[in-house]
Structure formats: C-alpha cells, structure tokens
Amino acid sequence: MNTQPQILTAENRATHWVFLGPFLILALVFIVLPMLFSVVLSVMVWDPIDGFAGIHYVSLENYRFMFQDKWFWVSLYNTIWLALISGLAQHSVAIPLAYAICRWLGRYQQAVAGLFFLPYITSTVAISILATALFSTDYGLINQAIAPILHVISGTDSSQPIQWLDSPQGIKPAIAIIVFWRFVGFNTILYMAAFQAIPKEIFEVSYVDGIGSFRRFLMVAVPMIFPAILFGLTMSIIGGLQLFEEPFILTNGKGGASHAAMTVAMYMYRTAFEFNDIGTASAMAWFNFLLIAIILTLLYAIAGKRLIKNLGAT
C-alpha cells in the first residue's frame, strides 16, 4: 500500500510549511537573526552608555584588540582546561558506570540511574551557592572531610587547608568537580540507552569466546556504542566551551583570583555589560562559535562518517 505515490494536492504542497512554519519562524527570529546580528556587531563599536546613536563602524579593530588581549587568551585557556578535564572525567566515569548499571544492577537499575540523573535537574544558581559554602577554605565541609587525608599525605600535623575558591590553583578543580557532578549522570543515562540497544547475541558470542569481563567491556561493548560516545562528546564540547553559570556565581561575576575562573562566556558577558564594549564581545562570541565549529568538524572528520549514516537514515 505504501508504494503508492503520494498525490500532490494543493493542500499537500503547502502542508509542510504549516507544520514546520512555527519552528522555522521562531528559529529564524530568535536563533539565526541574533547570530547574523552578532557578525555585524563584531565590526562595530558600541558603547551602550551612548545608546543606539553610539554605533559606528570600525572594521576589524575589535578582532585586532581581542587577539592582543591577554585576558582573552587566559579566558580561552581556562575554558579549554575546564572543558577538557571535566569532560574527560565525565565520560571516562559515565561509560563504565553505565555498563555496570546495565549489566549488573538488574532491578535496581532505574532507581540508581535516577539518583545519578538527579544533579542534572538542579538549578546552577542553587548548587553554586551551596558550593560556596561547601568549598569554603576554613569552614567548608570538603576541607573538613579531606583534612585527615591531607595529614596523611603531607605527613605533618598542621597542613594548610586547600584554598578552593580563593586561589588560582584551587578554583579550577572546584568548578570542574561541580560540573562533573552535574553531568556525569546525564551522560550515564545516555550510555545506558546505548548499551541497552546492543543485541544480546553479541554478548553471548563473547561468552563463548571465553574473554574476560573487562575485555568484553572494552573490546566489544564500547565500540558498539560509538555513535553515542560521539553524541556525548559533541554535547560536552558545545556545553563545556560555553561554561558560564557556575564560574559566574562562584566568583561573583569577577573571574576569581588571577582570573583563573574566567571563561570565554563570562569574559564576553563582562566585556559587554561591565566594560561597555559590545562590539568586542560580539567578536568574542563569533570566535568562540568558530572554535566550537572547528573542533566539531575535526571530531567528525576523524570519526563521524558512521554517525552521519546513522542519523540521516529515515
């Protein structure tokens, strides 16, 4: 029956526009338009204090400044560091965790998975506020809890508590931990879905082959969820390179000691609304976007042919 060609009536010809219309209009106005607007702004100078009359063209001055600005490179370094460390941690924990939950937790699967997913649904503001208390140098629970471990490691009786939020060396790990906590569950669910999709026969075969548990995991299961890993990495790259809220709340919008926690997104926000330089902020936004695009392109060039095939298939 479904081999009959669809009759293109007048109604049919326009129907898809009715269905797609709302999304397309909204996307054009609120996603594409701002993007294009951003390009235009990046070659303009606009001090917001001057109001709309203050916009004028300056060709590539904003980009020239941005590339000379040490703070910009610092923020880029911070962002990449955070994305890399927290991302690596998230995925290298989520994959085996998902596997273990799927294979060995039986009827507790969904309850445990539920607990791991819980952090994802919390408000970043609430959690960052809590983190300010927990990571406090003198009074925070985290330092209290690890104090005995520090004593053992350093071998002395009086060891300095870790300055999580007040030192450049401490604040990056603190943020990485918070981001890890938030997303490890999300990725675990993602991978659980992927592992569950692997047909049981594959595992039976590997039992017969007699390979060990760990090798089964590494050599058989992981390669099979490759598209999911790619998807997960993509989401982490996009999200990680735009990290804004946690550092913003933890450092009260300032970037921390020695600007160690200032991400590109936060620097962009500050450049626009605190330093009154909307043109340069737009240039930064575009640079960030291009960076994400390049990294993703590389990722997919290396690994993506399989994924396109999977996603594009109707």
Next chain:
Amino acid sequence: MTPGHRKGYAQTVVGVIIALGALVMAMPFYFLAIFATHSRTEIFSLPPPIWIGDQFWFNLTALLQKLDYFSSAFLSFYVAVLSSVLTVFVSAMSGYAFVYLDFKFKRALFVFVLSLMMLPPFLGMIPTFIIMDGLHWLDEPRALYIPAAASAFGVFLIRQYAINSISRDIIEAARMDGASEWQIFVGIFFPLMMPALSILGLISFIASWNNFSGALVVLRSSSHFTIPLALRSLLSPVNTEWGVIMVGSFLVTLPLVLIYAVFSKKIISGLTATSLK
C-alpha cells in the same frame, strides 16, 4: 576460585562503589536541606552542621521579607509551563513534518535543524538583548517562553521517537480514508506520541525553571525576576545572609526534586528508549 565466584565478588565490589557514587550524587541535596535550617554563623563554623537546625522558620520569614518570593516562583512557574507547552507543540508539528510529509529540501532542512542544535546559545546573548529591547519585550515573560519554543533538540527527539514507534503505514492508511493532515496529526500522531511528548515537556519545564543566563539578559527589574535571578539577588557583594539564601536555594530545588521523584522511572526509561543505534 571458579569464574562464577570471581564474577560475584567483582560484582559486589562494583555494586558498592556505585552505591557510594549514588550517595555522593545525592549528598548536596541533603546539605542544601540541612543548611536551610541554620543561621549564617552556624553554616560557617567549625565543625559545620550535619543535622537539622532550628532556624528554618526564621530563615523563611527573612526570605519572604527580602524577596517577593512567591511572585517570582509564580513567574518561574508560568514561564516554565508556557515554555513546555509551546515547545511540545512546535516540536511535535515539526517532527511530524519531517517523518510523515515529503517535500523539497527536506534533508537540507533537517540538517539545518541539527546544526541549530550545535549552535552555542551564548552566541546570540547580546543581540537577543538588543532584539528584545527593540520588541519592547525586556522584563516581559514572553521574552523567555517564546524563544524557548524553538527547540532543535525537541524536534530531533520527536523525530527519532516517531520513526521508531509509528510507522508510515498507519499514517498512509488514514490518508487513504480521507483524513486531512491536521486531523491525522491531532487524532493519531499526538495521542500515540504522548510518552515522548511528556518527556519533552518535562525536560523543557526543568530547563526553563533553572534558566539563569537567559533570564539574566532579558529580565531587568527585580519585580520581574524569575527564581534563579531572585536567588542571585540575595548574594550581596558585602553581606550575604547565608541562612536565608540557603533556604531560598532549597525551595528552588524542592519542586523539581519532587516532580522528578514521582516521574523519574518514566523519564529514565523514556530517555533510554530514544536510543542512538
């Protein structure tokens, strides 16, 4: 030791580790609740509190004095409900089109949608501010829930789910019977897609409720703040009332945790069903 034994031992160890991990995941919520019942000096003292204190009502009263908490909560709720309803409808319609309608440039348009998913939301932050200012939507809730409806992720989710659950045959049969596309959409597609639509609605609700940076840009006066912004306004550069802000943070998180606790099984199973083969 037989292989079976070894596997059992390893399994227990792994199980324990996972259980500890789950505990670590949940601990912050515990402390959020505990801290909400203490005063600022108690929270920042040695040793910090690990059990329920007696300052809950005091903190709550102070919170209500400092903020118009309920109106912010209502506003957050209003925006979140509208966001999720609009997202569900717009995504359902678009998903339907991509799966069951044929038209020129379909593939290109879908790639366009996919690429929108990859767009960093931060890119448009400043132009969004300018556009909202031009539309006179600053400080208006619609500046939040209308753009939220353009969810590329939503379209993607619905499409994947639809492809895997409702075959074209059903749709074709209905067409043969003379039903219009809209009738098919409302009568067949929508009801059958309820699981996926509910999950999308829930995810949208949660995302909207927690949205901070988006709201930061377009909401300007404190009488129009959503909850995350209201909460942040309690963070004084000079003198933060920690007990108060903890109770505020706790109350922000509580509704979602409750909703989640009720629906978590459905959410988890729903998300794992839309697998990426």
Next chain:
Amino acid sequence: MALTDRRLFIRALASLPLAASCLAESVPNRIEVAAFPAIDAVIKAAAQDLAPNAALGPIVVTSREFFDHHTALVTAMAGGSHIPDLVAIELSYLGRFMHGSALQVLEVPQANERIIPFAFKQGLDATGQLRAMPVDIAPATLFYRQDALLQAGIQETRLIASFDELVESGRIIKARTGRFLLTHARDLKDILIRTGLSAGEGVFISESDDVLVETPRFQKAFQLSLKVRQLELDARAKAWSSEWAEHLRRGSVVAHLMGSWFAGHLANWLAPKSVGLWRCTALPGGASTVLGGTFLAIPRGAKNPRAAQRLLEELTFSSQRQLRAFRDHQSFPVLLSAYSDPFFNQPIAYLGNQLARKIWLDQTLKLQQLPLHPIDAIASEIIDTALDDVLMNGVAIPDALRDAGALIRTRMHHWKATQRV
C-alpha cells in the same frame, strides 16, 4: 468677518496641543531614582520628609546591589528605555559615565562654594561642566584593635609612623600575639597606590594618558604587599566573605584599611560585641586618600530632569539631611556648612569614645581631587590580577607590573581607536 473668525478658530485649535503640553508639564510627574545600599536608604528617608511637597511628586527608589546597579544603568542607557531620572554612581564607576553626554549638565549655582572643593571637582567633566554632584565621600582610615596593640606593646604612634613601620609592627604583633595584621595583602596595595600622587596623575593613568603602573608608587605598593604575604601577616580572606567576617569578629585580624563608613559595619553586624576594642586613626605617614564616594547624576534621556535636580539639591545642600545620613549610615557629608555641627565633636562609644569624626574630617580636608579615566575600573582589575600573580603565582614584581602596563596600554589604544572622531 466670518473669514477672520475662522482663522481665529483655526489658530485657537492649533494652539490646543501646546496648551495641553503645558498642562502636562505642570502636573507633577514622579521621580524615578536608581540607587544601591546605603544611598538608597538615605534617599528613601529624604523622600519621606519631602512627601508633603506636592510639587516634586512621588519619589520611587529602585535599589539594587552595587555591581548590578551599575550594570543595570548601562543596560538601560543602551536601550534608551527604563532610564531613571536620578541615579547614584559610585566614584570608581564615575569615570566611565563622565565622558560624552551620558550625564546631563547640572546647573547648580554656587555649588563649588558650598561643597568641599575636591569632591566638587570630581564631578566636573573635561570642559569644566558639572555632571555629577557628590553626596557623600569616604576618606580612607586605619582601624585597629587597641587591645592587640597593648598586648604586643606597640604604640599607635609607631603603628602609623609610616607604612614600613606598619608592616614591622605587624610582624611584632604576629610574633607576640599570633594575630594577623591585615585581612588581605591587597588592602595595603589599594591604599598605597592611591598615595603620593603627583599633580596631573590619576591613580592608573595621567591626564596626558600615560600609563603609570610602573612608577615607584606601584612598585612600593607591590613590594610591601608581597612582604606582608611573605611574613604571613595577612589572613588571605576575600573581602566580605564569611572567613573575612569571622576574622574581624574575633579580632584575629588587628588592622583594617577602609573608608570611614566601615565603622558602621563593624558596630552593626561585623563585631557588635567588640565595643570599645577598635580605634581609628589617620593613615600611616600622614597619607590621605579617598576610597569611594557617591555621586548623583541625571542620565541623558531622563523624563523628569527638573524634579530630579531639585531632589539632588535637597540631598546635597541640606545640612540636616547630610548629617542624618552621616548619623544613620556613616555616609560622610560633603556640605561644608555641615562640618561645623557639634555632631563632629561627639565621642563614638564603639570606638572607645574617640572623637573619630574629627579625625575623619581632618583627613577629608586634606584630600585632593583625582583625575578620572573611563578605563579606570578595568585598570584597577588589571592591577588586582597582577598582584594575584605576584602573591599566588610567584611572578616577579617588575614582570607583573610591566605586563599590567602593557595590558592597560592595549586597552587604552583600543578605547581610543573606537572613539567617534
């Protein structure tokens, strides 16, 4: 005559809109004020006693936290909507708003004779026109714990002989009592870079746009701050954090360099039980500097500028209101005639019955105007991060200052390149 009648009638009709707008002007609008703590409370108090005056209309004060307030002002001016009629601007942000026509010119006769001169001059733009009116200022003061000094056997005269002596005293105090001298080494840097300015020099940038961060003034500031850190004389507590508050509450930090208004914070919530233990004094070495101040201005695009200006004058030129703000919020007055009030000679119980207000007045009378520059706030942050690098990342002082200078010059260059010609 019919034609003339008609012409008259048409002329009458044409003048109706004009008449209507005149009517509208005479109906009192409201005055929208944007402020931050504590000036918001001061303005609200003034609004209350001005309420019977129908000519001014209702006064609505929107209060935001310090940082958010200034960001919100910028955003409002960006879009040209939600612009308040009267706005409070802190001294550190003033440079940013003073250039161009962001703030309206204030025509206030004799203001320069009634307000303390240096503060008045801060509100003048490059062409000498008044754009921002000071309403309070914060002379820098040294607060210290008397009991700690007694315990360590140090005299106040030694403490404030010079900044080097201050640090040396801190070393002795640490050795003899175990207490820290300062909450953070940065506080010392903040004061030192603001002392010893030559004519024509702003804190970071001179009037001729030279970047000044590699001058001896900065080197000395950084060296002394580093010494404080190396001798472990600072508690490394971030300003206004809970650890910081605890140190002050317990007296485990014995000195604090801050504006005079800090006495209020100490007495009200930081260390209310430490009555009689704290003292305040002039800065070491006879230095004096201003650490902030609130200015009132009328932004471009304000809907009710005339009423706003009247409110501004009520706040600044009323001796009674200036003194009330001083009494309730420790906002040091700018009105010269207020200085002769007996209030200044009253002892402050919290500070051990010191005549602290006279000390602050003496400090204030020595203050000089600081040239402001739009990128002052950024320069300040650049210097802060440079100090962080020296204190926490082991960077050498000359390198840190040189890099900071280069960064400030880059920003200056960018700022100049983006000005309208």
